[in-house]
Amino acid sequence: MDCKYFGECGACRVYEGGYEAQLSKKLEINEERFAPFFSGDITVFKSPDEHYRARSEFKIWHDGDVIRYAMNHKEHKGVVFIDECPQVNHFISKLMPKLLEGIERKEMGYKLFGADFLSSSSGEIVVSLLYHRQLDNEWQKLAQELAGELGIYLIGRARKQKLVIGQDYITETLNIQNRAYKFNYIENSFTQPNPRVNEQMVSWAMENFADAQGDLLELYCGAGNFTIPFATIFDKVLATEISKSSINAAKENMLLNSVENIEFVRMSVEEFVGALDGVREFRRMKDIDIKAYNINSIFVDPPRSGMDEASCNFSARYEHILYISCNPETLVRDLEILSKTHDVVAMALFDQFPYTHHVEMGVKLIKRK
Template sequence: MINRDPAAYTAQLHEKQQRLTELLAPFGAPAAQVFASPREHYRLRAEFRLWREGGQQHYAMFEAGDNRTPILLEQLPIAGEQINALMPRLKSAWQASRELSRKLFQVEFLTTLSGDALITLCYHRPLDAAWQQAAEQLAQALGVSIVGRSRGKRLVVGRDHVQETLTVAGRSFTYRQPEGAFTQPNGEVCQHMLGWACDALGARDDDLLELYCGNGNFTLPLATRVRKVLATEISKSAVHAALANLADNAIDNVALVRLSAEELTQALNGVRPFRRLAGIDLASYDFGTVFVDPPRAGMDPDTCELTRRFQRILYISCNPQTLAANIAQLNDTHRIVRCALFDQFPWTDHMESGVLLERR
């Protein structure tokens, strides 16, 4: 349950700020700018298992490490208001339809600040034309897209993505967010992250290298601040979404290649060529800044060494421990000039943070 006491939230956020301060203190970091979250209805994604009790299927969640003791739910206060509005309507629909409920074991909601919604229904059975017809009726009734998943098969009713609109520095950017792909769960805090990153980068007349670009979440607004961008991402679905997002927003100064950060490091070091870089003239770039938003493991040592070449390193982290480890590797050549705490996951110990490092 959410603690609705504002003082409790403030205390927890202060504790996170203190932890980040302690982690970055060895590197002489300035005070962190803190971006708070709404205390409830902040999650735009939610995933539920279904649990049968009293002859009915209920939304259920489980404590970490315990998949036998369900917590049955009718509402989820941390989830967005749109998810909470859809939950009882979807439950009524599957209770009234054998085609929708038979061997349904998991439900996922994906929504946006702009009001779009997609529901994924997961089954332990093949999906057929009868299910498709029932799903089409449900999608129309709820005003959403629906994706049905069973082993080796995916059926889409409507679109397989949602459309989001985020406003950064007074400009609106539209994003296709595919079903099953990573998106930032806290839309309000995501806008703060994008705004902070753009402000930290500033308006520049050189180029940006972006690693781990995903669906272009940061790429779109950052591209408006530099001459041109070379962005990399290894996930095919994320690359397709990023290319669509660049086109939808008429951003034409970004070259996107499907390479991992490790592969790009090898390419820039001349270790091996990559056909996926055909047509990309690396020598034409005047990189001043590298932007990284790595997974929880942080940057591997070789990629970390690659970032050392740049005048500026703009780093968004979902794991402050690996952030500190990477900064320790870079500390002899770069210093932290700005840092921030983004409370993407209130009421948890999780922290998202950002730092701007500049060459000493």
């Protein structure tokens, strides 16, 4: 990727030597980091070199009478004005200048401070415009005109206000192990930002569950990104997630893919463990016959904070553990607990965020006999 803002824009912090050099450095760091747990080769899954992000957020800066896109300066020296971003996919890239021109032409920029883009791989786009003012009927009329001209969906957000022009989601298609899966991605909710790496990540997880049998328990299931493909290789899947909007999206995505062997439960991991152990009864579990499940495998994809000790100890009950981590530092902490009972037999590095220090790690653990 060649970007004229390297060295200034804080979105990319590792770029010297190009893509292969930054990826090699990431691998070197994590081979050393995980050496106490795994001595084999870490499988590396690359990202496209540019135009890999399907989700992006930009500041809107008022530079005199002109509005411009801006990002934080790498050295915390205010902001950097940008007129292009080679990180974002081609559809967002082409839309960016047209959107600003339309906002200025229709005089919709008053108190506008941010623009969030969400795109599918086929070019369906939702843009959320963020304001420091309440939006009225006139804004809604202009937004409808602009959305029609640009062929996008628009959302206006202000304090305690959300106005939707068209719809607030896009439908993405992921190609995983020669099968197409459809997912509705809702704006302002978590989605994987790099769809090509996401496809590789889900495929790796499915391959590493190939020798597992019976049913699967999934913690932190989100909107079903892994859950729905997993349902094609397990008899049944029981999945938990604390976010109500994510659970609702997961259920819609299950229907979208004609999958029927998943039960979703809106509970925190702590609540779920307590329910399984009979510490406390929850109405949300009343229709689930946990005794009907034959669970030998567990999949976890926790937030950056990782899992707590109780959740690690709970996960260690199962023979097969697959752990996807967006924070290698908390993964090391959790592996110190999990490795007391399990062996790490495979590891992967997923380069979701090129030109940054961030990586996602995949770990497969098998219980020692």
